[in-house]
Amino acid sequence: MESVTPTLAASYFDGTSARAHPVQLQLVGGVLHISGEGIHLQVPKQAVQWPERTRHGRRVAHFANGGLVQSADSAAWDAWCAASGLTESLVVKMQQSWRWVAGSVLVLLALVVTVQAWGLPVLARAVVAVTPLTVDAAIGEATLQAIDQHLMQPSQLPVAEQNRLRASFAHNLAALPPGSLPPWKLEFRKSRIGPNALALPGGTLMLTDELVELVAHDDKVITAVLTHELGHVQHRHGLRMLVQASVLGGLGALVLGDFSTLLAAVPVFLGQAHYSREAEREADAHAVLLLKAAAISPAVMVTLFDKLELLRREKVKERTFDTSTKQEKTADAWLGAAFSSHPADAERIRFFQQAAQ
Secondary structure, three states, X not given: OOOOOOEEEEEEEOOOOOOXXXXXXXXXXXXXXXXXXXXXXXXXXXXXXXXXXOOOOOEEEEEXXXXXXXXXXXXXXXXXXXXXXXOOOHHHHHHOOHHHHHHHXXXXXXXXXXXXXXXXXXXXXXXXXXXXXXXXXXXXXXXXXXXXXXXXXXXOOOHHHHHHHHHHHHHHHXXXXXXXXXXXXXXXXXXXXXXXXXXXXXXXXXXXXXXXXXXXXXXXXXXXXXXXXXXXXXXXXXXXXXXXXXHHHHHHHHHHOOHHHHHHHHXXXXXHOOOOHHHHHHHHHHXXXXXXXXXXXXXXXXXXXXXXXXXXXXXXXXXXXXXXXXXXXOHHHHHOHXXXXXXXXXXXXXXXXXXXX
């Protein structure tokens, strides 16, 4: 007994008018037969743009030479397609399966995490390796101007004290072989974000008055802090971070269509952004090497953590209520970005204490 070729009731539009013609569809031998009152068409299957199956909505098939057929009964259309041998692609089957969709989302999230955690750092290192040092200097100058406009005020430390601290730091680095350190210059600023230290691309190191006062102008502690910041310059962390942020920001700007905002925010971003914990550990290791070369115990860095912890406790007692956000301001928010992104103090204290042994 011969099998009956399945038929489907549909509406045909000839592409020249808005009138719908009731028709019957049959797929025989790779040819779509369209039959209705005064309508007898035969269209090769290859000349038909078959729709992907979806859960809702009309089913529509377009013809290469114009015209279309459609059906509001999606279930009947899908059953007719299956009976007529119109197979679905793997992509369509995956789209209709919640398991495949959930799995795809998990794979996408894993890919994003992998790219951000490993792919971007590798890319950034490669880009920085072929980038001239003059680029760091230019970015550093622009960043310094932006910081002075938005974050810092002129230092209130006496000029003689600033010069003394510069000379002390230079003296402590004098034992290192010539050419082993990048060019650097030390700047002082009064901060709006509390005790802080910054390293800008190109070699500008910045200490806030508040940090100098916090450690009671102790030359050795300040040298320890500055050797850490010099480690960021040595490893070009600022430029590496900028490359990574620019890739992510560029992708976002590509979606949003606004590159001007990204470019305008670069200098301020560098002045406030957090380094990765990997970069902080690299800078800590660099600091240990320089401190030992200067015959200074790495344990002096612990003094900074102790004083910061005391300051945090004091600020906790002085919590204020922010009327704009209806939330309490915490001490960590006041201490500034330079320390909030670092590895946990306990971990760093242990590292410097072990290095001192």
